Structures are given as structure tokens and as C-alpha cells.
Amino acid sequence: MSAPPEPTIVVDGVSKWFSGVVAVSDVSLVVEPGVTALLGPNGAGKTTLLRAIGGLTQPSQGTVTVFGERMRRNPALYRRIGYMPEHESVYDFLTGRQFVELGARLHGVADVAGASSRAIEIVDLAEHQDRRLGGYSRGMRQRMRLAATLVHDPPLLVLDEPLSGTDPAQRLHLRDVIRALAAEGRTILVSSHILEEVDELADRIHLMVSGKLAASGDYRAIRQKLDDRPFLVRVDCADPRALAAGLVRVEAVESVEITGTTGVRVRSRDVSSLQRALPAVARDRGVRLTRVEPLDDSLESVFEYLASGTGR
């Protein structure tokens, strides 16, 4: 039996607070080779945690080790790390190529021109490399920043919201690039606030909510937890009493509440069964449905549910 892969990143009990506001609270996790996603709504503490992992900020508590070494105040370790910050600011007066070459020089790359050309080729921006960054679209800027991040061919990439600002075609391209880089044996940690975005991207997902780690696992495990949570659905119809009477007999329905003269609120843990049962009950009772709407299906509410502990 082969030994489990050595974790590239070990986060141990990390907390970070700013003037009394807790941004990250006692987070422990490991990141191994492959693509790992840090998922959570805006303000969940993802960027703060990534900044602690990248050595840009000192954790108030806890430790971060990367390749077995302390990250903070250890600049030599950046030879093995490519870190793409969340904010999109760049040196607008540089061309895309100059920006990538600057990164290569500062990383001590031997063949600056060759490495820069390869990195720009990977993100498919060779055609635009001699334009100033100030004139780039958001998506192009993201891709050129990715080129500068991987120009020294690091075994670890930390990418904070790398798909943000990209159009669907660019997103697909970047996703393929990230998957290909991981297939070469790299460890890649990406953050995102969109669950579907990480579906085909990440092997493992760490969910963060309100500064805490809410859940960890692969996409299927996270999806299962999401499916297991109670859903609240609003149904508008001509005869809510008749519909409610039918729905209470459905096994998948936990509770039904009549709201006003035209609606019911249905709570269920098995949304698939409810989806099948609802039209059948309406048909049997002769009730015409005018509206079916999930009431708490926003990503934030999903995250809040998982963070509450009931979803673990």
C-alpha cells in the first residue's frame, strides 16, 4: 500500500482578526497535489486565509507551513510558489509581456524570454502581449496575471478568484489550463464563491462561511450535503387549502404552511421527490399552479446551513 501524498500546505488552527473583527476563525486544513477549491460567499474569509497561506499576512493565531517550511518571512519559498492575488490591479504602463518578464526576472528565471513566451502561450494571449495592460479587458488581465504567476513553473499555485471577470469562453479555457497544470503534478489552490464553477475544476473542496471551515470533501460529498438540507419552496395556486391537504400526505414533505389566499410554503429534505410529487398532487386535486419558487436557495443560505453544523 502506497503512503498518502505529503500535504503541500498545512494550515493549523489559523485565526486572523482585525481590530476586533474576526476574518478567519480557527481553520485547520491540508492541501495536497491536485486542484483544491476554497469555496464560500464573499466575506467568508477566503482571501484572508489565502493571504496567510501566501505569507502576505501574519495569522493572529496558528501556523501555516508550505512544503514543510514556515511561510511567513521566508521569501526563498516563493521560488516554489505562484500566487495570484484577488485584486486585479497591475502596472498599467507595462505591456503584458513586460509584466510577465518582470515576474520572470524577479523569480531569477534563467531564460526570461523563453519562459515568458511559454507562459503567455499557455493563457493564449501571444497576440496581445505587446499591448499595455491598462488597455486590457478584465478577462485578459486575469489571464496575463495568471501567466505572470506561472512563469517560473512553480509546483504550487495559489489563485484567488482566478475566474472572476472572465467571459464563459475564457472561463472554460482557464479551467482547462488549471486542470492541465494540475495533471502535471502541481498543487493548485483556487478560491471561488460559485459552487458550479468549482464542479469540474476541483478534486477537493473546502467550504468557508463566516471565517470558519464549514465542510470539506469532493464535489459529490458537498453536493450531497446540500441536497440533504431542508428546502423551503413557495407555491402559488388558486386553491392553497386543497393543495396543502394533498401535500401533507407526501412522504418527502416535512411541513406545509398556508400563506394568504393564494400560496403555501412547503418544507422538504428531498427536493427531487417534491419536484415529482408537486405536479401530481396539483393534478389530482384539480389545482392550477401559478408559481413555484425556492425561497432560500441563495448560495449564502446554503453556506449558512452548512456552517450551522446541521449539515456536517
Next chain:
Amino acid sequence: MTAIFGLTVRQLAGSRRLWLVLGLVSLPVLAAVVFRVGDSTTTSARFADNVTRTLVASAILPLVMLLFATSAFGNELVDRTLGYLALKPIARWRIVLPKLAAAFVVGGIPVAVSGFLAVALVGGGGALRGALATGAGLLVGAAAYAALFTWAGLATRHALLIGLVYVFVWEATLAAYLDGIRFLSIRRYTLAVIHGLDGARLATIENPLSAGAALVAAAIVIAGFTALTVRKLVRMDVP
């Protein structure tokens, strides 16, 4: 280090403040031209001393260095681009030194050239020696201001305000009249070096520092604030 030096020179020289600075450094030269073509009753030596003392060393040099040196890191902090340098496998002093050098080159050299030209244009006996002494003294002052204001630009968001208070309250008022604190005035170092290199220049300054003491004090300021800047960069949270 040349990559960061080149980057910072482009950051500083590419901004609108360059035009303001070009306007400022042209003032002493214009004053010298006006003196030469005009019918002034003042002697060449006195006029040169006045331009050097009241215009170049007291106002233009500190203002220009304040504008450029506080921006050496200040721009990166405002634009949130400092991470692109901090996330590289280079010792922090190798980030600080080229930024300091860039601020010195972009700000200090134009002021020194301006002072040199102004004194040379005014003419009179020993004008060339006086011009060289002026240029050299201004370069010493520029290096000290660069170290002080580069640190301020990294350490506080209010670097410009603090710098203005230092230049116009501390140096222009307190250090000018209180001999006990003349060792804490970069302006006094500048004037002392000029006087030390050319004894005929700025002879009317009361209780001047010796050139040697001024150079030692300037070296301490440069080394001390450079070390503080490196320390700050090592310990700070990079935005």
C-alpha cells in the same frame, strides 16, 4: 535589483508630478537668468547664496524629494501592486534599495543639476567651484531625504503631511533657530556640505555644522531609515 529600479523609475517619472517637478527645478535657473540679464545691485555671490539657501535647499529639494520618495512605496500601496514584488524570492532589502535609488535619481539629480546650473549661470569669481559644491551638497541632501521619505511612504498613509510638517515646521523654523537640534535637519547637512566644499559659499550661516559632521549625520540618516524601511517591509501585512 535593476528590474525594480527600472520599474520604480517608470512609475515615478511617468506620473503628472513629473511636470510639477520640472516646473520647480526650472525656477532657480530662471532666477539666475533674470539676475544675469537684469540690473541687480546684489553681488553674484550673495545672489547665488540666497537662491541656494532659501529656494533650492529649503524648498525645492525637500518638496521634490517628498513627492517622489513617498511615492516609491506609496504608489504600490495605493495601487495594491506591492504584492507583485513581495511575493518574489528576493530579500526585502533588495526591494528597498532600488526603490530608494530610483527616488534619488528621479528627484535628486534634477534638483542638483538645477542648483549647479543656477550658481554657474549667476557667475562671479569661482562660479564653477561654487556650482560643483552646490550640486554635491544637494545630492547629499537628496539621498538623506530619499531615505527618510521612502520610509515614511511605507510606514504611514500620512507621509506627505508628516513630510510637510518636517520640512516647513521642523527644518524651516525650529532647526533654523535652535542650535541644539541642527543635527536633526537634513537642510543643515546640505548647506554644511556646500560650505565645506567651497568656503566662499554660504559663509553667513550662523553656527554651521562642519562638512564632516554633516556627512556623518547624513550617512546615519540614510542607513538608519533604510534599515527601518527594510524592517517595516519584512513585518508588515502586504495589501
